[in-house]
Amino acid sequence: MDVEEEESKTASCASEVPENDDEVLAEPDVVETGEDQPDTESDDDDVLYQINDIGPYFSKNGAVQWSRFPLDTGKTRSVNKMTGEGGVTPHARSRVMDMPDCIDLFLTSAIKELIVLHTNEEGNRRYGKTEWVPFDVVELDAFLGMLLLQGVHMDGTVPVSELWSEGEGKKIYKACMSRKRFAQITCSLRFDDKSTREKRVELDKMTHVREFFEMWSLSLRTNYLPYESACVDEQLFPFKGRCGFKQYIPTKPRSKYGLKLFLLCCCRTSYCCNIQLYTGKPVGGKPEKNQGKRVVLDLVDYLGDDSGRNVTTDNFFTSLALGEALLKKNISLIGTIRKSRPEIPSAFLPSKYSEVHSSLFGHTSDFTLVSYVPKKGKAVTLLSSMHLDA
Template identity: 50%
Template sequence: MRRRFNVNEALEVFQQLEEEGESASSSSTDDSSCSDEEAEDQAFTPGPDSGEEMEEGSDEELRFFLTTTILDVIIKYTNIEGRRKYDDWTDVDRVELRALFGLLILAGVHRSRGESSASLWGEETGRPIFRATMSLGRFHMLTATLRFDDRLTRAARRLVQQDKLAPLREVWDLWAARLPLAYNPGEDVCVDEQLVGFRGRCNFKQYMPSKPAKYGIKLWVVCDVATSYAWGIIPYLGKTTRDAPAERGQGKRVVLELTEGLSGRTVTTDNFFTSLVLGEELLKKKICLVGTVRRNKPELPPQLLQMKSRAVLSSLFGFTSTATAVSYIPKRRRNVLLLSTKHHQVQIQEGPQQKPTVIIDYNRCKGAVDNLDKLVATYSCRRKTRRWPMSLFCNMLDVSAYNALVLWLSVEPAWNQQKRSIRRRLFLQELGTSMVRPAQARRTRLPRSSSAAALLEVQQQVEPGPAQEQTKKRCHLCRGKRSVHARFCHACGQAVCKEHSTAVCSACSC
């Protein structure tokens, strides 16, 4: 295994690769002098998404996100890293990579996030489908070499492009661009943050005590309120440098970027994002804003901030030309402030609580991202890792699998209606099983476990794999010899060597 490059060496390699790419595009050179990795980089061309046929089963729903281009990028860098790290490396293809992702999803279905891989592949404690798909050693090899960029040029790209997400940027952009293409959200959407738990080394890791994970990578997410479909995601990377000034108006920038293309909707936000300036900018895009607002905003009327002379369950309203400010006191020393560009005639709900309609609409829409975070964490495919790109990619798999369920139910709303409480688990189980079936069908060696071997035999009978070519075998007539020969008898079909075989011409054979 090669040692890691320092910054100067990586920068030289990165510049050298750029010069070689420019020279290759301007003039034709001899490919025989290039190394295997450079030849693969030059020959890599992502395939079109519409050119590959859709597979049967729930796997095709996931292909809205893990399409041909994304798989080819991951395969490319995984094979490069595997050749560097292992001498006996065997290149991975789409079938095996899909099987790896399917096993991760199935591990999440069994809620085995804290369970070791050896236990999942164990004879007594494991599940037969894991042993029937691939060996434990191959699983460890693939997870250790799974990469989304070239590791040797990573430091140079971080310096040149000033991108902290460089280890995952190529795959992340391809995945994030596909989220809004498959689904049209309803009238109400919600913008909030999601924390992907991670406690390893990461220079943009955040501490959020209100989240269950406390430490991790923060993501800005916009979700559909009715289904919690993740329509857009932006990672929070912090400052570009330590000396850089703090960003002003960050909440406004995030909401405007996430709601691009959502005209005619109502966006619900919390007090980190909400402001009158944001509401006016969204109105230009024909988007309404409803959200809590902080007390230090200058656009709030002073009478809305007073609490001493007001009774419990009292409400005050402040109106401007573009927005409505609401102050509601549910209990003593508690003042809830909201800003809305949608409600211009605020009404009080009849009942013991006497809540304004703005409060009711905000409570109905505020938890879409939190609901997505809860659902994703229930059957998460994340494994214990010290690499933050791997942790973030597993979250991408979780979000993609949940979005696939939303798409499937929008097409087939009556699917497993009688098992409504567990049909998400049933969908994930069917999804993971359909992704590992092609790898099981083409496997030649049976596992040692009897249960896994029986499962594999049944699966191969249902879906027979491709015909295997005859390989070299030992001569069945050589006693005590270890010679291997490639000749086969035309009568009995067994392997024979030159000493135990005769050559017959075509005329005599007739």
Template identity: 35%
Template structure:
């Protein structure tokens, strides 16, 4: 591509940590580890015990504690709902026998799915009040930091990084909810992200927690602060950062140059910019540029209409030449690398697991799953044997792998499940009717007449039709033992 300037940075690709991950579920576990999910299980189960007190039938399986296997299956259902674009549907519609997908009903009941969402928690409530005094993000801080840490450790980005903002749609109560009229959802939680401009891999992301939440140096703008925080892991690497006019400034360009990085971005009229360039009269479509020899910075001013100008600052291009009509090499480079975060945001809108909620920690968890899914797909598709796999196919394969162990575990309790659910689980996950499962369906040996239990005393009045499978004698329920399908061995 002629608009991209090649630098000395190595091509983008997974790190050595990801070599052993071959299946979609293994790649996904590189970002959301079992240790991380186990902590979520503990906090979610604590909340479930509190909510159980409000139900009369609290002993039902619907309200039991959640385990690691079931939590993975829950995430798998969320990913499958994104693949089928069902994330905007209610649980009633998703579990409908007429309109719903059988995959959902093969993993959970409708009530169990809704109860898990209601109970989902990510931190210890006993210490939350203390942590909130210093961190507004305390509800989900541990989970978010670990996910982003794994994103940085599992992938080496290419030479071009894009810094921009993403808005997670949210209309509930939150002290740092933002209004961005140029975003599709307009209201939501703002994330400042750094993505690889070529592969759209999310390298780093920081939530914006409102005014006064950032510990910045005096004289540093918010855009400069976020940019330096996002690209901190890639200092002295020769990467080129592309951003819009909310981030770009002359002090940011100087700071990145000191760290061995380049900056290309549009910039608003600033007092420190040369007034001769800002107010220079040029025809519509024409451009004029100046070069600062001291800082090695190029500033280009183009008039796009009679009332609008666009200024682009670059520390990478020192002699911008026209390559297409009236567009210079600087224009072409900026257009080619500016859309990394916006393209990632579009992918999330096309296949998102986010569901409507009034709890902002859950909204951020959905956003984290979208980031993890996109990054896992990029790493999985990077392997030669997986070249060309579609994102939707990867999402469905991942969902099935996450849910299959839990579905097999449900079959161990097939005796207590409706027959249509048992057959649905076997058909969806292609599970065979093995000996253990067949034992659950084997009818109990019965006598044609009511007889007295041979183990009860003669004065007893217990009558039964149940026969022992070995000696074929009549026994009552007080003298029988029940075995699970795994312990039972048919004769």
């Protein structure tokens, strides 16, 4: 279902929720701001010296020496030879006979039973056992089907009352359940045990949906493996409700508020193979160091230590340390890299001496670094452990 349609549907259903509802979230609304780091400018005198020099380039911290010439023959290494197969796993293929089976691969019986259990707990608490009719898996399937139909028919922005109206409503909604029952389920839908939440939320901001989310991400990994190339990136899932780890990223073009997700996707099919939800800094804690490296290693961990795949990242994640860690897993890395990284030589930074459309290459035994000048005063820097020749 489209994100904006789902948001509008939720907003229209909000009129059914009592004003004194204490269940929006157990913690106050908190918004963290994410910002892109500015490019680092170079010392032009240092750049001119390094460009004219015939020796190797040295990183800003002096720890890395980049040769001006390739140190490898250019032959494909074992790190670029994929082992195993990509695509739909045997586990998934053996369990699919029709279309409903495809949905059940991801919304497993364990996930549905979890939702039914805790939704019944909340329904009894909210409406009482006399008014609340026990919720079951069959009704959950009907409820989820109605949400999908609202997306198909572009009904996400239509008030719930109109969906059941005699004139403009659709018969399929009435055939599934009454408007009152739909509102009850919408208000009571839960994914955890509220009686133990207070203690758990002190250690985990995501405790409201943690168990469900982990089961869901396991389904993503179990049913599909990426082909030879995968990519890791972040996505801001639009959301403006109350949440303890909501993000504000002013550089995002579509929606600046939302929940930040880290995704591992197959480059061939765009399938999301693994996922992490960013819950922000710990209470009273400091920002996480080397977060980009940690996220990538977490997301690719399930691929094993000898997959031979390649991972593409953007400059938030890419670093020499990440590339070295991935090589230990027989995974190569390609990605743009921030010019503020200490492993970057000064000559690879933007400079008035750099010619437009020119490139500089640096090589080690395992990596190639390239700085390309698309226009005056700008440089795009990339790091690769897949390509060792210029």
